[in-house]
Amino acid sequence: MTQHVGIIDLGSNTARMIVVQYQPHHSFKLVEEVKENVRLAHNVGPDNQLQAQPIAKALETLRMFGNFCRAMGVNEVVAVATSAVRDAANQTSFLAQVKEETGLDLRVLSGDEEAYYSYLGMINTLGVSNGFMFDIGGGSVELALVRGRGLANTTSLPLGTVRLTEQILRSDTPSKAELKALDRHVDEALAGLDWFRPQGSKLPLIGVGGTVRNLAKLEQRAQRYPLDIVHGYTMSLQRVDEWASRLSKLNRNEREQLEGLNNDRADVITAGVLLIQALMQRCGADSLWICGHGLRDGIFYEHFLRGSQPPLLSDVRQFSVANLARIYGYNVLHVAKVRELSLSLFDQLQSLHGYGAWERELLEATSMVHDIGVAVNFYDHHKHGLYLILNSMLNGYTHREMAMIGLLTRHHRKGGVTDAGLGGVLAEGDLERLGKLSALLRIAEYLERSKSQVVQGVDCKIEKQQVRISVQAVGDASIEIWDANRKTNLFRKAYGVEVVIE
Amino acid sequence: MTQHVGIIDLGSNTARMIVVQYQPHHSFKLVEEVKENVRLAHNVGPDNQLQAQPIAKALETLRMFGNFCRAMGVNEVVAVATSAVRDAANQTSFLAQVKEETGLDLRVLSGDEEAYYSYLGMINTLGVSNGFMFDIGGGSVELALVRGRGLANTTSLPLGTVRLTEQILRSDTPSKAELKALDRHVDEALAGLDWFRPQGSKLPLIGVGGTVRNLAKLEQRAQRYPLDIVHGYTMSLQRVDEWASRLSKLNRNEREQLEGLNNDRADVITAGVLLIQALMQRCGADSLWICGHGLRDGIFYEHFLRGSQPPLLSDVRQFSVANLARIYGYNVLHVAKVRELSLSLFDQLQSLHGYGAWERELLEATSMVHDIGVAVNFYDHHKHGLYLILNSMLNGYTHREMAMIGLLTRHHRKGGVTDAGLGGVLAEGDLERLGKLSALLRIAEYLERSKSQVVQGVDCKIEKQQVRISVQAVGDASIEIWDANRKTNLFRKAYGVEVVIE
Incomplete structure (x- = not known):
């Protein structure tokens, strides 16, 4: 049965709520996200007292989230x-x-729990098994080491972007002294972490949170x-270095002019990118993976995969393809047969195309989702499929x-x-690959x-x-055969040989 | 309850089946279309005998359609x-x-029934009340006169594109004599139709069928x-004249090179466009409306609106907006409140924008569908809404x-x-209009x-x-008011005045 869960995350800067519609272990879809700039940590002094005004804003926001959940029929709320x-x-x-005022527990x-949920959000949405990871918030940064999809180490350090900016990078354009102070501050904070260091083989650094998403957006625009997707995007250390050096030289006004910069981040992006750069150098990563899913997603997966310990999807790719097919209501029997036939063609014609497991998996995934575009319009549903x-x-x-999966669908x-x-x-x-694989799928x-x-x-x-x-058919497959023969142009072009279906 | 109906249409050239998922009088969605080039009228001589080979193809196709319906759980079939x-x-x-062989009745x-269903398909999908209309098939053309959304006259003439091409335009590039013969032939066929003549006021000519859709596509590419939409597109008589004269000078090979031409139509497009031109001249129309819905849709609407006599949607625009909202599962209460608030702002600020009923209707329609993009992805759902x-x-x-509705949603x-x-x-x-209307919708x-x-x-x-x-609020609306105030930039820009929400 379909359920709705609301997941609320009250951070130092922002309060966020996501509402996810789901069937446990089966399928889900994010249906809402509400975000309020609460700035709960604003003006917290050395005595660590939350102030009256931010508290009032936080309470109003949580009350609004509560109204939202009641109106949407959300029966479970995790805050x-x-x-x-x-x-x-x-x-x-x-x-x-x-x-008392909102009823919310x-x-x-x-810090370790925060790092754990970030990891859960990442490990269930990215296709990586090993890597360092970080999640930068306004107040803290969580670090982790992931080994064989498991969480090997975690820690939380008070190196959030708001904190670093307010405490260290105070000038409009950071001064040389401030940059040096930041560097030293980060170095000192990381000094005791003996696991956050280069490992036997190079590991990527995986980044979660708004700062790294915004860095990716800046790079993509440049x-x-x-594609307008940051999840799964990668950047080299060299590109991160270039952005760190570029941002260090700009004042707020100049940063706001950068194409792709989210204005809410204009004051803290520099500290954030400098921190990312320092983390990459420290752990010896030469590539940065951007992960668009973190803490809230991690809490959701724990909920979604209840009973599984640890709450890990056994195969992220397979699940997300199935999920996509499910939310758009796929025809199970048709899809199963198209998959079987196209993979059978792929295997039997291996000597012609010479492709391996990777291409086979792309073909299989596409067979699962090839018709989802019908959700937009039957006409041109191959094009709508690519869009979806x-x-x-x-x-x-x-x-x-x-x-590749989108274009095969196309x-x-x-x-x-x-x-x-x-x-x-x-x-x-890839274009040649696309031609050869599409030709099989089309037949x-x-x-x-x-x-x-009918065709077995x-x-x-x-x-x-x-x-x-x-x-091999059960019953009369003459029209199917006739049609398939009419659709062999692509095969002839891609493989350079004739094909006859009979 | 959701039902599925299959509608099969066996024409002279093509056999088509659509499958529509629907709830009577409430909502529907086309979920499948299958089309086979049967050419049933092929080689029919003066003795009007359907030939053995096309008959066999027709039977195989109908059997395939039957398999299709059984597999898809289609419980009603109209053929x-x-x-x-x-x-x-x-x-x-x-x-x-x-x-005997397929079980289909x-x-x-x-000819009159064919014209009637074409008219039903058109009148339930286009926003016109008066006009001449035609539906050109391979074997015949149906003509009608529509008055006050009612069907005033109909007739069917043996002027289908395949027939005209096979009988008259036989040369690769039509000869002068053939063009003249076609003109005379059409003139003679129309001679007796005293109602298919210029009326008191100029009426548009509405065209249904693959030929006119393809003409529109040629023009759009040129x-x-x-937009990649032909339904609702209009062309002037002058542009139709230009295409008629251009096509008359081309041979098949040259026609196939035309951008936008469907190759299946390369042999009959010239006769079709010449016929359209003759019809426009004959009825004195200066504009041609392209209608993407015809016979099969008309049969569907009779089914969908069962009990209504005649089976006409009372308001095509209103229905199609509601249908769109329904198939993407809209939040009824939220939509009703956004509609109420935005229209209330529109009415109270009339002296500032000076807009009337037309803009009001666009705003109302948009409020119905503004969230449908969530079906694609919550993130950027305003952009996906435009796409949908x-x-x-x-x-x-x-x-x-x-x-305009798409961009307001955007x-x-x-x-x-x-x-x-x-x-x-x-x-x-329109851009100014868009700014002023979007500003209201956003608040x-x-x-x-x-x-x-919460805000009443x-x-x-x-x-x-x-x-x-x-x-006016029930309960605490402080966050809503705070957020709305943060979203007034657009208002300030569009209206050039400050706005305060309190």
Whole structure:
């Protein structure tokens, strides 16, 4: 049965709530996000007292979230607070006030718990098994080391972007002395972490949080990147160095002019990027992976995968493809048959295309989602499918893989092979790959044209000048065969041989 | 309860089936279309005998359609046949064979019935009340006169594109003599129709069928038209004249090179466009409206609106907006409140914007669909809303109106006003209109931020330098008011005055 859970996260800067519609272990969809700039940690002095005005704003915001949940029929609410409340001297009275005025039981996460949920959010949405990771908030940064998809180490340090900016980078354009002080401050904070150091083999650094997402957006705009997706995007250390040095020289007004910069971040982005740079250097990472999912997602996965310990999807890619198919209501039998037929063609024609497990997996994933575009409009649903795939988030795949699955979907029915403007994320040979894989998918799709599994299987014979595909059918498959034969142009072009289906 | 109906249409050239998922009188969505090139009328001689080969193809196709319906759980099937079967000397034996081999009761439509269903398909999807109309098939053309949304006259003439091409335009490039013969032939066929003549006031000519859709596509490509929609597109007589004269000079090979031409139509497009030109001249129309819905849709509406006599939607625009909201599962209470608040702002600020009923209706329609983009992704759902609106078909609206509703949706949450590349379908002043209307919608949306109808109403006072909006609330609306005040930039820019919400 479909349920709705609201997950509230009260941070030092922002209060956020997501509402997720889900069926445990089966499928989910984010249906709402509300965000308020509460600035709870504002004007907290050395005595760590949350101030009256931010407290009032936090209470109003939580009350509004509560109204929201009641109106939306959200029956479960999980509310957590991070460093601002964790460190507050008046934490107890604040929690009591929240409970009294909003009814919410605010759970205060320890730094390790915060790092754990960030990790859960990341490990269930990115296709990595090993790496360092960080989640930068306004008040603190959580660090972790991930090994074999497990959490090997965590820590939380008081190096949030608001904190670093207010305490150290106080000038409009940071002075040399401030930059040096920041560097020293970070160095000292990291000094005791013996696990946050270069490992036997190079590991990537995975970044969570608004700062790293905004860095990715700046870079994408500068590169005229064709996708509007930051999750799964990667940057080299060199590019991070360049941004750190560029941002250090700008004042707020100049930062605000940067294409892609979120104005709310204009005051803290410099400290954030300098911190990211320092983290990369420290752990010896040469690439930065941007992860668009963190703390709230981690809490959600714990909820979604209840009963699983640890709450990890066994296969992120497989799950997210199935989830996409499920939320758009796919035809299980049709999809299963198209998958079977296209993979059977792929395997039997291996000597013609020479591709391996990677291409096979892309073909399989595409067969799952090839019809989701019908949710927009039956007409041109292959084009709408590409749009949905690029905008609904296929977790665990690289951008190149997402583009490939989107483009295979785009070509499953008709038309010649095109990169649809996505050339910038493809690699050499991908257009040829696309042609060869689409050709197989298209034959499978037309053999399943009546969506009634009339064609049960295919048997390929590779002859000198042609490929002969014999169809095993239950009942009359003459129209399917006739149609599939009419859709073999792409095959002929891609493989350079004739094909006959009979 | 959701039902599925399959509607099969066996024409002279093509056999088509659509499958529509629907709840009677409430909502529907086309979920499948299957099309086969059967060419049933092929090689029918003067003795009007359907030939063995096309009959076999038709039977196989109908059997495939039947498999399809069974597999998809389609419980009702309506199957009709048009001129090829209507005119066939061996009609009785063909029908018996269909019944025996596929179980289908093929209903043979008379020419008048065919015209009636075309009209039903058109009148429930276009926002016109008066006009001449035609539906060109391979074998016949149906003509009608529509008055006050009613069907005043109909007739069916044996002037289908395949027939005209095979009988008259036989040369690769039509000869002068053939062109003259076609003209005379059409003239003679129309001679007796005293109602198909210029009326008191100029009426448009509305065209249904693949030929006119393809003509529109040719014109759109030539004009680099920004929308990929033919339904509701209009062309002047002059542009039709130019295409008729251009096509007359081309051979098949040259026609196939035309950008936008469907290759299946390369042999018959010339006869079709010449016929359209002749019809426009004959009835004195100076504009051609392209209608993307015809016979099958008409049969569907009879089904969908069962019990209504005649089966006409009382308001095409209103219905299609509601239908769009329904198929994407809208939040009824939230939408109702955003509509109420934005229209209330619109009415109270009338002296500031000076707009009338047309703009009010656009604002109202947008409030219904402003959140549908969440079906793609909550993030950027305003952008996805624009995509869905332009691709899911808002019937009854002009392309300019669709673009306006899409762009209002695009601007309901954030960002400055942009035409998003749709400048080519907007008119002068529309960007300003967009700014002023979006500003109202955005305030309404943020006053309904918690989706819990905390804000019940608004009361506007227009003062010298500013607009003062007082909010009537049940409960605490401080966050809503705070947020709405943060979203007034657009208002200030669009109206050039300050605004305070309190």
